[in-house]
Amino acid sequence: MPVLKLLHLSPLGLLLTLLSAGTAFAQSSTQPEALHAVNRMSFGPAPGEVARVMQIGVDRYVDEQLNPERLSNPRQLSQQLDSLHTTRLSQDDLIAQYREAQQAAKKDKDIGKDERRDMVQTMTLESGEARLLRALQSPRQLEEVMVDFWFNHFNVFSGKGLDRMLVENYEREAIRPYAMGKFRDLLGATAHHPAMLFYLDNWLSVAPGYHASRRKPTIAKSSGLNENYAREVMELHTLGVDGGYSQTDVTQLARMLTGWTINPRKGRGDSAFYFDATKHDRGTKNWLGRTVSDRGQAEGEWALDVLAAAPATAHHISYKLAQYFVSDTPPAALVDRLAKRFQETNGDIRAVLNTLLTSSEFRDPKVYSAKFKTPYRYLLSSVRASGLPVTSVRPLLATAYQLGMPLYGCQTPDGYKNTEEAWLNPDAITRRVNFAVAFASGKLPFARPMDNTGDGARGIKREMKKAEDGKYNPDWASPPVDTDALLVTVAGSISPATLATINQSEPRLRAALVLGSPDFMHH
């Protein structure tokens, strides 16, 4: 791994690299510039990353990260991802497995329950691995950052029934492929995905007066309108709460979306989306001041076109992006420019990001380290900075839960916030410090081998039981974090005053103090 090699540069060698980076290349960047870009466009500096960006310059880094298709995964990551089984399953497969487990539970309560628990634990673990291993190791860091952004924007909650099975597929098929694509495609993919249809109940929404025929076995009792998705798609996904729609518009859009449901046997290919014309409300609707006559599924598709193209949507998305990348209270002029770009390019996310990442507002030294890390980012940035290999993401899943941000565990459709106000509280700080101490001193089982094969699910259950008793194989402990290497990796992140305090403390605590410092809570 070339990245790790940089670790072995002598301090003098590194200094020379840094100096040459400042003079030899016209487009090279200073350390603060490079650090800022890496902090915001990735989940934090890994060994050698800031030095690399100084050398190639922030502009080239932006260009590189905006074109993730040119970057391939390191072999270790590819192998780890290849070893996951559930991440190859289609929507139909996943729903079928869920139904089978339900059937088994009907036949024999105890065995069925066990099977279901195993299945759920395997899904939880593999979904977490698919996300976190990439977030830690992928060179396409901006793509991973955007997956975090869009997943929260189009949030679904894995704790709701069938969605436990579907969150990973949702991310794989509806979020990741469009993370830097066209907003309309992203909106469409989420609208059609069974995870969203299930989460916001649209799969149940039918024309008033519709009654399922008695002969056909139906998945659910449904005989009326459900306006949950129709409301949130306008309030959260597109226009924004002040985007100029009324309760009537919510109801009318819900009527237009009746019949958008889940049926794994009838959907096209591996998609479980199915438009059931018999459930569609064929009456005339009046939505956002427009008269909508009966056009079946096309009504909903057209509604998504209208929403994606609305100026309020451009503004809403731009505000959220600027808040995520620049500051909790983003400059209005930047938001306006992004919204303009969004509209000019018909919602081309890559183009909007390009404007954002090359803007003077993003590059303004005043916003360096101005964002308070979310628990998710705090954990990822700590592990990335350590340079330690990770084979098990379980400690991260568990700690994220403790910090109030379980992965795929946001119950409400607005997703997790990324502001200081949302995450800075007394308990959060000391919990982060406790994590930093445990991690830096090599007490967490990050080196546990991956094993999700065969009857791995049963294995997981046993391991969980053992872990409850505080027992795990000592071979699974990751080594302590090397303070000197860590300080090189995060150079510039820790203020001289903090460094001076750290240097006065016991050497064995220094790495923990770096990762648990107030300075490392920001990015």
Added chain:
Amino acid sequence: MQRRALLQNTALASLGLLSVGQHAWAAVGDASTPSPKRLVVIFLRGAVDGLNIVVPYADSGYYSARSSIAIARPGSDGGALDLDGQFGLHPALAPLMPFWQSGKLAFVHASGSNDGTRSHFDAQDFMESGTPGRKSTPDGWLNRLLGNLPTKPGYTTPPTRAVSVGAVLPRIYAGSNPVANIANGQGATKPTLLDRPAIGSAFDKLYNKDDKLSAAYQASKQAHAEVMESLDGHSMGGTMQAEMQAANNGAPLPNGFPDDAARLATLMRSDPRVQLAFMALGGWDTHANQGAGKGQLANRLSPLGQGLGALATRLGPVLDDTVVVVMSEFGRTVRENGNGGTDHGHGNVMWLLGGPIAGGKVHGRWPGLTPSSLYEGRDLAVTTDFRQVLAEVIQQHLSLPDERVQNIFPGFPRAARSGTGVMRT
């Protein structure tokens, strides 16, 4: 629940928590509070269906609008528990009936916000800022209340005067006055790595500045020390442990809310400095298959009822100085939807529990469920502003003068208020 418990235990174990000597820090602050009065606010996020909690069984509109999810009349199988001949309580809340009978439980029906939004997020924001319709309010009303609580000469506000249970600090507590949050579950009461003196003092030197992070760090350490001290029973000469076990009847409480509520009660009882407390519970957004006497909503209400019961019981004599308010951002549609659920509505019911409450009564004016009396033709109307109820509690129970109530609910002038009589006089 299973997974939650597993993950939590795994997490605790994986963090390598080890025991250290008790009482690494002595509790700080003046132990004698200016007032023994306490307020606990419990927020049900997701808009709970108040019509199925305090059921208007005498209103014929109720049964005609809810063919499959209505709670049956009192006396029938799975029926409501009669309150006053007009209203009945959801049967899953049976643990609360003794408090109704002893006059310590009351409800305010058809209450809520005068803002008509049906967005969860806006409505919660307005109820937590205490300023419906105004999004620019930077702080939450509970934080403003903390800043306006009576004080006395020589009193130093301890970090635990206001506590929040949960990993994140809610909007209602946003603001300049320091609030401690303690973790859900047993995490709050276990020693941590930071409790080790060498580690603690090394980090103390990094978090000794005059900024938000240092303040948060210090507040957390002090709160943790106080919670550890209170809950391990030392401050009560060991009696607390024995009492907790007696109240348990030896049986462990189920995970989740009942557990957290019991822990909060123990903390409040043994630490008189805790005057304000807040907890939130989610999972009330029942758009589909909410059930009636049994089912999804009943399954959520059951631990809520148990938890409130545990809270009230464990507060013991302190319940006489405590008001517990349970509220939610808005109610749900009167008519059930096509999926055996309900959609976002307007008016709801507020719950009040405690010694100072004028209990055994459903307060507020009942607007009825006839089509013409519904808000926008579909929802229970609001006849009592939620701020009215809170203002009365704050003014009479916490003894705040009128001008201070004004600070807590700006834009809700005295002229707009009219007493509901929820407090015993």
